[in-house]
Every structure is written in C-alpha cells, then in structure tokens.
Amino acid sequence: MKLGKEEIKKITLSLMVLTGVLYCYTTMLLGPLARSEAASQGKIKTIEPQIAEAKKQLQKTSAVEARAPVAAAALEEIKASIPEGAPVAWFPPRITEFFKRAGIEKTQARFVKEETEKELTGFRKMIWNIEVPRAEFGVLGAAIAALENEEPLLEVTTVTVDALKDEPQFQHATLIVSTLGK
Amino acid sequence: MALHINLYHEIQKQALVRRRDPLKLGMFGLLIIGVGLVAYYFVRVEQIASLNTRVATLEQEYKKYEPKQKAAKAREDELNENIKVSELLVKRIEGRFYWAPILGRILQNTPTAVQFTKLNGVLATEPFQPASLVMTGIAGSEVPRKTAEDLRTTLAEKIAPDFKKVEAGFSSLEDSDVNVTVAGQSRPVANFIIDIHLKKTEPAPTPVPARKKVAVAAQ
Numbered sequence: 001m002k003l004g005k006e007e008i009k010k011i012t013l014s015l016m017v018l019t020g021v022l023y024c025y026t027t028m029l030l031g032p033l034a035r036s037e038a039a040s041q042g043k044i045k046t047i048e049p050q051i052a053e054a055k056k057q058l059q060k061t062s063a064v065e066a067r068a069p070v071a072a073a074a075l076e077e078i079k080a081s082i083p084e085g086a087p088v089a090w091f092p093p094r095i096t097e098f099f100k101r102a103g104i105e106k107t108q109a110r111f112v113k114e115e116t117e118k119e120l121t122g123f124r125k126m127i128w129n130i131e132v133p134r135a136e137f138g139v140l141g142a143a144i145a146a147l148e149n150e151e152p153l154l155e156v157t158t159v160t161v162d163a164l165k166d167e168p169q170f171q172h173a174t175l176i177v178s179t180l181g182k
Numbered sequence: 183m184a185l186h187i188n189l190y191h192e193i194q195k196q197a198l199v200r201r202r203d204p205l206k207l208g209m210f211g212l213l214i215i216g217v218g219l220v221a222y223y224f225v226r227v228e229q230i231a232s233l234n235t236r237v238a239t240l241e242q243e244y245k246k247y248e249p250k251q252k253a254a255k256a257r258e259d260e261l262n263e264n265i266k267v268s269e270l271l272v273k274r275i276e277g278r279f280y281w282a283p284i285l286g287r288i289l290q291n292t293p294t295a296v297q298f299t300k301l302n303g304v305l306a307t308e309p310f311q312p313a314s315l316v317m318t319g320i321a322g323s324e325v326p327r328k329t330a331e332d333l334r335t336t337l338a339e340k341i342a343p344d345f346k347k348v349e350a351g352f353s354s355l356e357d358s359d360v361n362v363t364v365a366g367q368s369r370p371v372a373n374f375i376i377d378i379h380l381k382k383t384e385p386a387p388t389p390v391p392a393r394k395k396v397a398v399a400a401q
Contacts, residue, residue, distance in 0.1 A: 003204070010205055018212065025219055033226045040233040047240040054247035061254035061261075068261040071268035078271050119270055121263060141289055145282030152275045159281050161301040168297065180271075 079182065081153065087111075087126055087181040095130055098150070102143035104135045112176070123180045127157075132173040134164065140173055153180040279305050279313055279382065287340045288317070295323040295364060296333055312379040316353070319374060322362040326372035330355055334376050347381040 003011070083090045092109040099107040112127040132140060144156065158176035188194075281303055292298070298319035305313045321329040330352070338350035354375040361368045 007205065011208070014208060014212070021216075025223070029223050030226065033223075033230050036230050037233060040230070040237045043237045044233075044240060047237070047244050051240065051244050051247055054244070054251035057251045057254050057258070058247075061258040064258050064261045064265070068265060071261075071265040074272060075264055075268040078268075078275075119266070121267055123267070123271075137285075138289055141282060141285035144285060145280075148278070148280050148282050152278075153271075155274075155278045155305070156281050157305045159285075159301070159303040161298075163297070163299045 078153065082180065082182050084182075087179075091126075091128060091179070091181075095128075098147060099132065099143055102146055103139045104132055104143055106134065107132050115178075117180070120180070123182065126179055126181050128177050128179065130175040130177060132171075132175070134167070134170050135173060136169065137161065137171050140171060144175070151179070154178070277382075283344060284315065284341060284380070288337065291336045291340050292333065293329065295326075295329050295369075296321045312347070312349075312381040315378040315380065317376045317378070319376075320358070320362070320371050321374060322364050322369040322371045324369065326357070326370050327355060330372055330374040330376075334374075337376070337378065341378070341380065345380050345382060347379075349379040351377055353377045 083094075088111050091111075095109040096107050099105075108131045110129045110131075112129050115125045115127065117123055117125045132143075135143070140161065144159070147154065148156065154177050156175050156177050158174070160174040162172045164170045164172055284303070288298075288301070296319055298317055300318040301315070302317075303313065303315040321327075321333065323329040334350050334352065338348050341350075342348040352374060354373065356373050358371040358373050360371060362371050363369070
C-alpha cells in the first residue's frame with residue numbers, strides 16, 4: 001500500500017501530537033506521582049526505624065524496670081541507715097555512744113574533710129578521726145569488729161595503736177574512718 | 183466446472199481498503215494506548231494514595247509512641263542511675279577492708295615474751311592495692327631475735343588465708359642494751375619493726391558473714 005503525500009503529513013502530525021501528549025503525560029501526570037511516591041517512601045524509611053526504636057526502648061525500659069526493685073530496695077535500705085541532718089551533728093555522738101556500749105568510756109570523733117564521690121550520686125564521703133585515749137587491746141579489737149559490722153557504710157582507713165607509757169597494758173588508738181552521708 | 187464471475191469485486195475491494203485505512207487503524211491504536219495510559223495513571227494514583235495512607239498511619243503511630251519513648255528513656259536513665267549507685271554501694275560495702283580479724287589474729291598469736299609499742303595499719307588509697315600494717319615492739323626472751331622471727335612467720339601464716347597475698351618482713355630488728363624481767367628472770371631484748379603488706383583478692387572478696395567476724399575478733 002502506497003501512502004499519499006497528504007497521508008504522510010497526517011501521520012507526521014499525529015506522531016508529533018502523540019509525542020507531545022506522552023511528554024505531558026509523563027511530566028505533568030506521572031512526574032508528580034513519582035515525586036510523591038519517593039517522598040512517601042523516604043518518610044516510611046525514616047518513620048519505621050523510629051517506631052522500631054521506640055518499641056525497643058519501651059521493651060528495654062520494661063527489662064530495666066523488672067530488675068530495678070531489688071536495686072531500689074537496697075538503695076532505700078542504705079539511705080534509711082543514714083540519719084537525717086548534718087553528719088557533724090549525729091556522727092560523733094553516735095560513735096561515742098557506740099564505743100561506750102563496747103566498753104570504752106571515752107572516745108572523741110572529729111570531722112576531718114569531705115571528699116567527692118562522682119559516681120555515687122546523692123551521697124558524699126566524709127573522713128573522720130576517732131580518738132580512743134585509753135583502751136585494752138582486746139576490747140578495742142572487739143569494738144572495731146563491731147563497728148565494722150554494724151556500720152556498713154563505714155570503712156576504717158587507718159588504725160594506729162600506741163601503748164600508753166605509764167600503763168603499758170592499755171593502748172591509745174586513733175582511727176581514721178570514711179563514711180557516706182546523704 | 184462453471185465459470186463464476188464476481189461483479190462486485192470492485193466494491194468489495196473499496197470496502198476492504200476502507201476497513202484497512204491506516205489513519206483509522208492508527209487512530210484506533212492511539213485510542214487503545216490512551217485508554218491504557220489513563221488506566222495506568224489511575225492505578226498509580228491509587229498506589230500513591232495507599233502509600234500516603236500508610237505514611238499517615240505510621241506518622242500517627244509514631245506520634246503515639248514518641249512521648250512514651252521519651253518518658254521510657256527518662257525512666258530508664260533514672261533507674262539505671264539508681265541501679266548503678268546501688269551496685270556501687272553494695273560493692274563498696276562488700277569490698278571493705280576489715281581490720282578486726284587482723285587485730286584478732288595478732289591478739290591470738292602474740293606470745294607473752296613480745297610487747298607491741300605501736301601498731302599502724304593504713305589502707306591504700308587505690309582500690310585493691312595492698313594495705314600495710316607496721317608493728318613496732320620488743321621481744322624479751324633467751325633468744326629475742328628468734329622470738330621476733332617466730333612472731334613474723336606466725337602472723338604471716340595466720341593472716342594469709344584471708345588475703346590473696348601477704349608479705350611480712352622486718353624493716354628493723356636490733357638487739358637492745360637494756361634487759362627486761364620476764365617471769366622474774368632478766369632477759370635480753372630485741373627491738374623490731376614488722377612490716378606486713380596485705381593484698382585483697384580482686385575484684386572483691388566474698389564477704390564473710392558479719393556476725394562471724396565479731397566472734398573471731400572477740401575470741
């Protein structure tokens with residue numbers, strides 16, 4: 001079949017119109033759709049990990065909450081063992097009273113210094129000097145044992161025991177202790 | 183066979199040509215393509231709409247979780263801090279150095295021929311570094327140097343089970359010019375200074391039950 005000149009013109013024109021229509025179709029109709037799709041995919045890619053992270057965080061917190069009561073109870077118990085108020089007001093009388101119960105009449109506790117405990121939030125470390133002017137070594141040893149056992153937050157860092165010149169059967173002792181306060 | 187003449191063949195040929203008109207066929211093809219493109223467009227619109235719905239659902243879900251996540255994070259931080267402090271406190275309590283059992287051992291193992299004039303125990307400032315115990319005294323016996331040496335070895339031996347490492351040595355052991363009277367007899371005297379280094383087990387020793395220690399020291 002042979003195409004006439006008029007028909008070739010019509011076909012050429014039709015192809016041009018078709019090209020224009022296809023161009024408009026892809027850029028003006030499909031283009032915005034593709035951009036919208038890409039944006040939505042991007043949002044999904046962002047949100048889905050965020051949701052997963054949030055769910056993971058909730059699970060993690062639940063796991064921590066499950067083991068928190070034991071730690072909280074221990075912490076509360078320790079805090080409850082520390083009397084309220086300034087340590088300088090309650091610690092020296094407490095120590096004097098303690099040594100009296102242990103059979104040592106005269107004791108003197110003095111505040112030396114306070115040290116920072118960065119990791120122990122809510123607590124402060126205090127250093128005290130305890131003077132025991134006269135005590136028998138055995139009684140003193142028993143008193144130190146009782147002190148170490150009854151005061152879990154207290155640690156004896158230095159212990160010095162000297163024999164008294166006039167009464168060598170008795171000793172003079174100096175204890176440097178560290179303790180924790182609120 | 184009879185001869186058959188088709189007198190309509192011209193008309194039929196024209197009708198065939200009309201049916202196969204390229205312009206008409208082209209227009210028909212274009213129409214099909216156009217319908218296909220329109221259908222594809224609507225399919226895509228539907229896909230994007232469902233995608234947008236999913237995004238909206240996810241955003242709503244995240245809005246629901248976001249405050250919970252922030253609260254959970256804050257709660258977790260708070261709980262972790264409490265747990266950390268609690269663990270550190272327990273570790274500190276359980277890892278304490280107890281002087282009383284050592285004083286108890288000294289009391290139990292010091293012979294009557296020995297008298298301490300000074301005892302000085304110091305904890306190391308760094309955790310798990312050796313503590314030191316310096317004991318100054320006099321030994322009065324027939325062989326005062328041997329008495330002092332026996333005391334050193336006995337103390338090292340008796341204290342050793344409670345520690346990872348115990349080192350006991352003399353920083354001084356000298357004969358004295360003066361004699362002492364022990365049980366009515368004059369005895370030569372040696373002045374000594376025993377230096378003991380006590381290293382605890384790492385990370386922390388198993389805590390001995392509290393009441394037991396009182397009993398040991400009280401003995």
